[in-house]
Amino acid sequence: MKRKNSPHFVSSEIQSPPPTREAIDYREINAVQRRPFLSKIGVAGASLVLVLALLLASSATADEILLKFKGGIAVDPVSNLGVPNIVRGISPPGQPWVIRALSAEVMVDGRIHIEGRGLLLAGGNAIGTNGGQSVFATVICGTTVHSTPVPNAVALAADGDFRIDDFLSPAPLKPCDNPVLLIRSSAIPGNPWFAVGIPLVIE
Secondary structure (H helix, E strand, C coil): CCCCCCCCCCCCCCCCCCCCCCCCHHHHHHHHHHHHHHHHHHHHHHHHHHHHHHHHHHHHHHCCCEEEEEEEEECCCEEEHCCCEECCCCCCCCCCEECEEEEEEEEEEEEEEEEEEEEECCCCCCCCCCCCCEEEEEEEEEEEEEEHHHHHHHEEECCEEEEEEEEECCCCCCCCCEEEEEECCCCCCCCCCCEEEEECCCC
């Protein structure tokens, strides 16, 4: 019988294989690592959707029409019994005017677009001309006055046509009670009104 310490000794015992490490599932690790990232992406995406929704709502609101006017009445400087034809505190000019057509839209953000035709003098030595005038717009809601900048006044064409694309300041509030649209002179002291728009009911 050979001894254990003999070089020819072979142990009859079965040696256990070395313990193996548990396999690492990297897919699970990546999934765990992705969860916080995906959560952040989800939060960012939700925030982006909210911002876009607010921008779209704001754009839709800005494009909402607040007031419409169709047709115009030119100024007669004198009302009844020789009283000056003052409208909401705005005085008339010294001569009458005529206007052939007028249309206007006012948006809730204060934008205003006006198309005017044939705004001409109806009296005095310069009758039938534009009087060398430039005009701006005033919208009055109740007693609150909203005007386009006087320096932005547009010159009347020779035939009295004009177009105004500008912003009222301050922007009218919604609703605008008992609205009045006045086309006014930028050159005559006191900025008298030449014509008034006829309001349309927006349904």
